[in-house]
Amino acid sequence: GENVEQHPSTLSVQEGDSAVIKCTYSDSASNYFPWYKQELGKRPQLIIDIRSNVGEKKDQRIAVTLNKTAKHFSLHITETQPEDSAVYFCAASISNDKIIFGKGTRLHILP
Amino acid sequence: KAGVTQTPRYLIKTRGQQVTLSCSPISGHRSVSWYQQTPGQGLQFLFEYFSETQRNKGNFPGRFSGRQFSNSRSEMNVSTLELGDSALYLCASSLFFLVGGGETQYFGPGTRLLVL
Numbered sequence: 001g002e003n004v005e006q007h008p009s010t011l012s013v014q015e016g017d018s019a020v021i022k023c024t025y026s027d028s029a030s031n032y033f034p035w036y037k038q039e040l041g042k043r044p045q046l047i048i049d050i051r052s053n054v055g056e057k058k059d060q061r062i063a064v065t066l067n068k069t070a071k072h073f074s075l076h077i078t079e080t081q082p083e084d085s086a087v088y089f090c091a092a093s094i095s096n097d098k099i100i101f102g103k104g105t106r107l108h109i110l111p
Numbered sequence: 112k113a114g115v116t117q118t119p120r121y122l123i124k125t126r127g128q129q130v131t132l133s134c135s136p137i138s139g140h141r142s143v144s145w146y147q148q149t150p151g152q153g154l155q156f157l158f159e160y161f162s163e164t165q166r167n168k169g170n171f172p173g174r175f176s177g178r179q180f181s182n183s184r185s186e187m188n189v190s191t192l193e194l195g196d197s198a199l200y201l202c203a204s205s206l207f208f209l210v211g212g213g214e215t216q217y218f219g220p221g222t223r224l225l226v227l
Contacts, residue, residue, distance in 0.1 A: 036154075043201065043218040043219065043220055043221060044154070044201065044203075044218050045218065046215055046216055046217075089153070089154055091154075093209075097167050098156050098167050098168065098169045098170070099144075099156045099169075099209070100156070101153055101154040101155065101156070102153075103153045104153050104154070
């Protein structure tokens with residue numbers, strides 16, 4: 001069935017460095033790829049998303065890239081800050097169908 | 112504008128009982144989607160409602176059901192509760208379709224359900 005694999009499960013980066021989280025999806029009909037950030041004890045928050053007709057999207061220090069041929073997409077965070085520490089979830093969805101989440105990546109920003 | 116609200120925030124039930132959770136979306140939002148979050152399975156999509164109609168459904172048994180009212184408020188019902196149903200149940204609202212529509216969504220604080 002449909003599946004979204006997310007790696008790594010845990011990531012520690014020095015403050016100021018970049019962080020990259022990768023996801024792969026199985027259903028080639030997937031056309032919408034959101035990323036969520038969930039801080040400890042808080043609700044998830046949609047931080048960026050990309051549609052299948054776009055290869056890259058940027059929003060300040062956050063960017064997402066999509067490779068439809070390889071069926072993978074990545075979240076890039078540059079100049080990481082302490083407030084970037086959280087669990088990040090990727091997801092893939094198909095029009096009029098369900099949305100499938102990755103298992104999450106716990107990002108630690110080290111001082 | 113008030114955010115997404117969910118009631119109750121915490122709930123304890125016993126196996127075999129049923130439970131109804133409520134979600135009030137942001138004013139003007141027509142889509143409400145529901146999710147289950149557990150430490151083991153992470154975030155899982157339950158279903159999405161738009162204009163009182165269920166648009167799509169995740170891989171959950173028929174014990175999980177929902178509905179949406181004309182004011183866009185939504186309820187989720189779980190019948191014959193099992194221990195494995197213990198989880199944080201989140202709802203989210205968006206202006207238009209979430210799944211496939213790519214609308215920005217806003218999550219509620221969740222209802223934490225414990226099944227004993």
